Amino acid sequence: MSAVEWIATHVSGGQRLTEETLALVADFTLIWALFEGTEAHGEDVIVVDELQSIAERVSHDFSIQRLDEFVTFWSDRYIADGSTNHRFDRLNLAHRPHRTLVENVLIKSDDSLVNKIYATLLITYRLRNNLFHGAKDIQYLDGQRENLRYASDLLKTVLEASGRYIYHNA
Structure with a gap:
């Protein structure tokens, strides 16, 4: 039995998940995994501590147009009437400097290229943590499709700008 079949059979609400959602989670x-394997320095390193240096490293080759698309998407999702909304709170950005940075980028009071990349990586990191470690209610996973799509596209853009396509940590 595949994971999809098992979820549909055994998890309340699992039968309502779309194939698109499940494919986006898998993607x-x-x-x-590829991002962490190529961009993180080792097993003992906490990835969130490396996100700023990754942003600095890839900023020279990062597509400005793509970055603007990412910032616009997440601004539209997490900002209402010039301030953060309930969705933003559910990112669980507990570290105050991270929360402030992301908020300033999304309300467009911080236009630094590196900070914009860093903030979008922080959002993606929180999506990852919430997906893997956060409170689970599979019924809400369909509502994360666009988030997952943009997060995956951001990571691909970082990998393209980085030029690291193989596992350096193997």
Whole structure:
């Protein structure tokens, strides 16, 4: 029995998940593994501590147009009337400097290229943590499709700008 079949049979609400959602979860999981394997320095390193240096490193070759698309998407999702909304709170950005940085980028009071990349990586990291470690209610996973799509696309854009396509940590 595949994971999809098992979820549909054994998890309340699992039968309502779309194939598109499940494919996006799988895509995000795979691209995150590639990102972490190529961009993180080792097993003992906490990825969130490396996100700023990754942003600095890839900023020279990062597509500005793509970055603007990512910032616009997440601004539209997490900002209402010039301030953060309930969705933003559910990112669970507990570290105050991270929360402030992401908020400033999304309300467009911080236009630094590196900070915009860093903030979008922080959002993606929180999506990853919430997916893998956060409170689970599979019935809400369909509502994360666009988030997962943009997060995967961000990671692909980082990998393209980085030029690291193989596992350096193997």
